Structures are given as C-alpha cells and as structure tokens.
Amino acid sequence: MKILIASTALALTLATGAIAAGGLNTDPSAVTPGAYVVEPSHTRVQFAVSHIGFTQFFGDFTGAAGSLTLDPKTLVASKVDITLPVSSVSTTNTKLDEELKSADWLDAGAYPTIRFVSTKIVRTAPDKATITGDLTLHGVTKPVTLQAKFNGSGVNPLDKAYTVGFDATATFKRSEFGVKTYLPMIGDETSVRISAAFEKAK
Secondary structure: OHHHHHHHHHHHHHHHHHHHHHHOEOOHHHOOOEEEEEOHHHOEEEEEEEEOOOEEEEEEEOOOEEEEEEOOOOHHHOEEEEEEEHHHOEOOOHHHHHHHHOOOOOOOOOOOEEEEEEEEEEEEEOOEEEEEEEEEEOOEEEEEEEEEEEEEEEEOOOOOOEEEEEEEEEEEEHHHHOOOOOOOOEOOEEEEEEEEEEEEOO
16 A cells, blocks of 8 residues: 555656646647547536525536547637536435436436537637537537636646646526426526546547
8 A cells, every 4th residue: 555655646746747847838829739539537517506595506527528629720610529428417415416317307318418519619818718519408409608718738747648628617597408497496597617638639
C-alpha cells in the first residue's frame, strides 16, 4: 500500500511539474485543429434545480461520449456532438437515482440517452463562445445555448494524449422537455454546468 501511495504521489508530482513547465497552453489560437473525441473519465455534467425553494438540489451525469471538430481560426466551422447515458444519473441518494431513471422523470428505459448537437458556434471573447445546438432529452428536441469557456490544451502528462478542455453552462425549463413531475414545488428551471475534456482522435 505504501508503495502504491508513493507511486501515485510521484506521478501526480511529475504531472504537476510537466504542466507547470509549459505542458498546458491557455492560448486558444494555439489549439491543434482537427477531430477530437470525448475523454469520459474527466468529463462531468452537473445539473441543479430548486428544491421547494429552500435549497438547490444537484446531480451528475457521467459516461459521456461524442466528438468535437475544432478549428480555432474558423470557429464557426467547428462542431460538437455529445451523448450522455440517462442511467448514469447520480445524486448520492440511491433511492432518488432510481426515481429519476423511472418513467415519472427521465424514463431511462424509453429514452436512454441525452444528446446535444451544435448548430452554431460564435466567439464572444478570445477564450469564450456561445454554442447553440439541439438538445434531445426525454424524447423532445429543442434548442439550447451553452456559454463556453476554453480552459487549455496540451499533452496530458498522464496518458500522453493531446487534450483540450472546456467549461460551459446553460439553463432551460425541464417542462419544455416533458419532465413535469412535482412542478412547481420542484423547480422548472434547470441549470447545467459542464466540464469537458476532448482528446485528439488517432
């Protein structure tokens, strides 16, 4: 166990050193253009809704898959296509997780995936953009706009893959996608926070 802990600590130290030495480039114009695929282990989608007005209740989706075609010089030509398995929903409450997967809520049996396909990307700052696209949730497809921020690019010192990372946020009304359980007691407006990693396709 001590050897494993020491090895892990050494790997993290080397990784941190590599990033500090210039492995991470925060200049969006320096990103290598081309095709990318989602790196699912470090891609998270978090959602939040009001819980009776007292608190914000949070949950996560993991297991993302999909692709990114990226050209930093012609951002309008870039495109992203992401899917999430509904069955991956997690709230740290097992009973609630099963309820969210049921027909009363997201109905993972009938609609097993959530999908977002971009239709328009517009740069709003050197490291920011709005990404408008079609969100398919609970069998309904509607336009949603993400506010995206570029985090950095470079070779991941752990798996040696050239990687780009972004954060993004969005809001929409779940009722517009046919998810109306406990409205208005449980909030309609759903906020989404995304942290996504993409690796250069081989």
